Amino acid sequence: MSIADNLKYIEERIAAAAERSGRRREDITLIAVSKKVEPARICEAAACGVTDIGENYAQELTAKLPELPQELRKHYIGHLQSNKVKLLVGRVETIQSVDSERLAAEIERRAAALGVRQRVLVEVNLGSELRKSGVAAEQAPELVERIAAYPHVEAAGLMAIPPQCDSESEARRYFERLHRIYVDIKNKKIDNTNICLLSMGMSADFEAAIAEGSNMVRIGTAIFGSRT
Numbered sequence: 001m002s003i004a005d006n007l008k009y010i011e012e013r014i015a016a017a018a019e020r021s022g023r024r025r026e027d028i029t030l031i032a033v034s035k036k037v038e039p040a041r042i043c044e045a046a047a048c049g050v051t052d053i054g055e056n057y058a059q060e061l062t063a064k065l066p067e068l069p070q071e072l073r074k075h076y077i078g079h080l081q082s083n084k085v086k087l088l089v090g091r092v093e094t095i096q097s098v099d100s101e102r103l104a105a106e107i108e109r110r111a112a113a114l115g116v117r118q119r120v121l122v123e124v125n126l127g128s129e130l131r132k133s134g135v136a137a138e139q140a141p142e143l144v145e146r147i148a149a150y151p152h153v154e155a156a157g158l159m160a161i162p163p164q165c166d167s168e169s170e171a172r173r174y175f176e177r178l179h180r181i182y183v184d185i186k187n188k189k190i191d192n193t194n195i196c197l198l199s200m201g202m203s204a205d206f207e208a209a210i211a212e213g214s215n216m217v218r219i220g221t222a223i224f225g226s227r228t
């Protein structure tokens, strides 16, 4: 299947899932996850209408940037170390993997130096898995409040990768939980935040995520094929 065919199929499924949850296709942002995908194929996706891409490695993204359309919005979705923050601030639309105050402080420092405001999401470790990054669900509101104290960082929502699930109903329980936390934080209307993004759902589970309120899905394999 070509990238164009894959995208057409994904688009139809996102539109149908959005409709089932009482929303429109435009209410959901599709991020085409392009880690380990060469720039020519990313450009091919952009030519088919992709507006947002997600990358997991700061150096890989930096290397690809000169070959990517400038108007393509880049999102950083990988695990992030403080020493890589400088490669991302001011260059990406969102940093979706903020899971510590220390990281937020470094983003503040770099954004202030550039005179920009960097949009971030707080990554939540829904299954409390030791191998995965992200804050515990119960700590997410506190981290958002701490980020709100940084003038050059805009907390815009939450991101999560749920544990491997055997069934759709199990995955939906995780997504439902994250949606509840998201709504609670949004309803607090914390100053200097703009909580509007709930980034959940990947190739295998994006329809379940949309059913539970996701408005940003991150899809790699189903668009570009398997990463070898």
Ligand SMILES: *Cc1c(COP(=O)(O)O)cnc(C)c1O
Pocket: 033, 035, 056, 077, 078, 161, 202, 203, 204, 218, 219, 220, 221, 222
């Ligand atoms: C790789 C990755 C994705 C995309 O996963 P697929 O299963 O290929 O769709 C989404 N989110 C994050 C954080 C990832 O690392």
